[in-house]
Amino acid sequence: MHPLEVVRPARPLMQGGLADSLFETAERDPTLSQLARRSDAAPGAWEPVSAVELRDEVVDVARGFIAAGIFPGHRVAVMARTRYEWTVLSYALWSVGAEIVPIYPTSSHEQVGWILEDAGCVAVVVEDEQGIMTVGSVCASLPTLQHVWQLDSGALTDLMEQGRSVPFTTVESMRRIVLPDSTAIIAYTSGTTGPPKGCALSHRSLASSCDTLLAGWGHTVAPPGQQPAILAFLPFSHVYGLMIQGLCMRGGMLMGHVPDLRPETLSAALLSFRPTFLYAVPSVFEKFYKNFLRKAQEAGRGALFERAVRTARDFAAAGERHRLGTGPGPGFDLRLQHALYEKTVYRKLRAALGGRVCGAVSGGSPLNRELALFYSGIGIFVHDGYGLTETSGGITAQPVGREKFGTVGRPLPDMEVHVAEDGEILVRGPAVFQGYINDETSTRAALYNGWLATGDIGRLDSEGYLSITGRKKDIVITSSGKSVAPAALEERLRVHPLIHQAVVVGDNRPCVGALITLDPDFLAHWRSVLAIPGEVHDRETREENALREEVKRAVAAANSTVSRSESIRVYRVLSEPFDLANGMLTPSMKLRRDAIAHRYAAEIEAMYQSSSRAPRNLSTVDPYTWDDADNVFR
Template identity: 75%
Template sequence: MVWPTACSSGRSSIPPCRCSPAVPRAPRDAGRRSRPWSCGDEVVDLAKGLVASGISPGHRVAVMARTRYEWTVLSYALWTVGAEVVPIYPTSSREQVEWILRDAACVAVVVEDEQAVMTVGSVCASLPRLRHVWQLDADALEDLRERGRMIPLATVESLRRIVLPDSTAVVAYTSGTTGRPLGCALSHRGLASPVDTLLEGWRQITAAPGEQPSVLAFLPFSHVYGLMIQCLCIRGGLLMAHEPDLGEEALAAALQSFRPTYFYAVPSVFEKIYKNFLRAAQQSGRGALFERAADTARDFALACERQRLGEGPGPGFDLRLQHALYERTVYRRLRAALGGRARRATSGGSTLGRELSLFYEGIGMYVHDGYGLTETSGGITMQPLGREKSGTVGRPLPGVDLRVADDGEILVRGSSVFQGYVNDEAASRAALHGGWLATGDLGQLDADGYLTITGRKKDIIVTASGKSVAPAALEHRLRMHPLIHQAVVVGDNRPCVGALLTLDPQFLAHWRGVLLAQQDPSVREAREENALREEIARAVAAANSTVSRSESIRVFRVLPEPFDLANGLLTPSMKLRRDEIVRRYAMEIDAMYQARSAGARHTPAEDLLNWDDSDNVFR
């Protein structure tokens, strides 16, 4: 097996670890980008250093670093000696770091740089069990290897053998969108189960025949999705590159340099890539061409989907001809921006919209949208090969039982379900009922067993008239407009549904540039505001077209700054802190509803869209 412990397969040897940084960061990293090599010796040497430092089976060690090679080697070394890994986002606040280290009773923490050392140092007084703070950028791992030189290999082997499949491997903390993060205890068996199932059924799609499968790891290993990808690469022998910088330029350079055969990301990344394609096309004067190509891609993918599901004959001659033309002029260029070799991808973390999924399939890179959560050690559904259905998250993996309760909540049972929340028996009892995990997610199963996620149970909005509204679909539809960066639907105990919006700064600058070229500078500011109102109103109207009138957005406000980590409105896993957003912008929310009730002025956008009693309020 590839875990340095025993697992359900019964094998226990440590195989070669095939991984590399995407872009060399220092001379000693040179060549790792393209040459796989065995890191098994590095894992064992580091494990010896951990033993010499007093790390024993059952000890919890936090890792607070970006996605980098040392993260992978360190996690396997910790598992080798029976320790439990506690991932912490490097962007976590001082309070979050203190809470996790104390709640998990960590005896050591591995950080990346001096700033992180200072963050941990500021809370050490409240952490009596914390004995070690190791800094990666100060050669801490090399120091550990040096310390462990006198530890015999037999000591490490004996520790590895006593780690059982149901021993805890990871304590992964939830996002904490509505309160304190909860530590999910995940076993070795739980982590291995979905990974092995995916490898058995889907490994062949990770590369073309005869090619070495390769994956660019850039999403945080602090999230169970990133951790699952790491384990999948190690267990499946996929070449894995590490890219710690999540900036667009660094990611684009890594994709061009490493050229992965398989791509994985979260929906916001796929949305951003699409918007960048559109913006680049418009800036080069090919915006109309791109939009026609995108429409053709979606039409082609839809026809292909109906054919594979037995609902249609497939693309007709004219559509195939159009698609072939755009393949030569547009689609292959889009794939080249992602390295050029990936023909399949996976989206996780939240649901991917159907239109976006059809677009990517149509340009020649099908995106498998799956479903999972921290409490299930990662993925529990996947698209069945040859029967993929966009807009759904596929079917339950073999070995996973899934059903939808009467109130729409998704219930899951299987070997990957977590062991419980550490130090919180009440929360564990509330989540686990007779072996079934209450996920907190709402969904629907169609007649063929495909699951569609409709939202989070705790996010449901109930208006003053008693109408229940799931915000996820509306928010996704709003974000598909290139100008809109983020959207939060509100309306609890209000007369109608409203929305708080932030704008994409890059696309806004591009949009303003186009508008400026078309208008007299002396009247530009007033016309720009009106034009922006109308453009956003069109986006809202497009979102409203997907829901009933009682669920539609009647009021909205554009905010001057995004929701981000710095202002505390996003979790480290980039999820919206909805309660905090509503509290922070309570005055703005009150103002937009009061304006509507008072019969505020009608704007050109309202006349254009013929909204009854609508109000567009910009700040």
């Protein structure tokens, strides 16, 4: 199982809760810039908040919670985007021993009602009027709910005012009775196959992953002598986002918040905040790449960019071979080409991300190997890791200096990983959750002798590097009995700039198929670049034919990575994306495969029936005789 050999944290054995680290930092280094918040006076500027200023604000809000009757063990939901107040709220609640129940602000009223009732929340903090309306629509059925606070209406100020009569020593007394094994978070799963389940995560489990990562990787997040600066834009409603917050607060990093994930907003924030390190998910890295390509093509430098991409990947691949002892490293010609593109292309790409990014971490799902090679080749080493809600986010990471692209690294110290005979990944260690609240049956099914059945499938190589191949419940089994893991195909399709989303289907079908959505931004750019002359009708026909060919090439590229029996033989391009509004995505942006299959059942049926070679009896067809469907656009 090859756990990583990492120097253990210098931090003493944990005695209390997560809030202690803030108080310790404020005592040890009161002027350290802990957070940065947007300046009201100068748009685009950031104002630092020192450790002692943050601690004092947290204490004042905690006093307000005490005055409102929030005490140890009470559960308080936070339903807001990633913003400055989220951090103040979480440390204030942990200071009084309360348990936080994160809720995605985009959740439906049914989801919100279920979580608030299942967790027995006594209070909820929402962001805006929409949140008030959502909670208001379900509060009649929530007898334990006593308070609803709204951030945009001055909730923090109101709490501070309400708590003026509460002594500081009361907060100190309550903070000091919080134990490491006390529950800190009730994090609800995405609910892709039924109602969400609440994972109880302790202060110790959340701190364990953070401290291990800081010990082994803390030196990589900024150049020597610089304070690390992290721009938090992933949702704190997800354990990955909370882990980023924990890393910053426990590691003395400067953290800024971005609640709006629209590309133009995130781009502006990167340029103004200038982070030294990025924590993101694969879709963000994919979007950055597509934006780089689009802008290069708009500037008439598309061919130059593509040559630079190939050189970056070749350079990174040669570096990987040298790093792993299987090759000599980049040759003279490759180093010369790379140096040329460093001056003309790569440094401009890094400048678009703020100009100071020296590395990154990708989590949430595996990062495409080619994309990882590209970023490494332009000077941004992306460490791909693996974790779950049930493990407080940390299971594996790439060993520094021995990174292997296309894998998620090796088990962290104190974490054990085993792959069962059926390919399911089992894990054990201090970061594993306490269990699902109010669901002993699911807890027993997930935990056996301390081992957590992750539901993911994968493989360990001879050096202990883990590769994730998909979710056990997502495996597609064709009518011929062929088992296909859809994740790799879907990931490979999304690499193409025009492809936004892809869902592989084919259960009880003669071959593998796919539902595809297009990236609207890149599609508009692609049409403008194509600029086919002629009459409107003729131009539209030729444009559609060109688009068909481009999608066909994307499917062929994805198929080149798998055997013929696993390849996509039929597909449909849909006219709308899978999103939260139409119920096709979970709040954590995961595909609701069952919902997609149900909604697009007619399209899936037509996709298989439309093949000109398809016989009437689909169950007996030989998949090797199938070709791509002629009419793939809907």
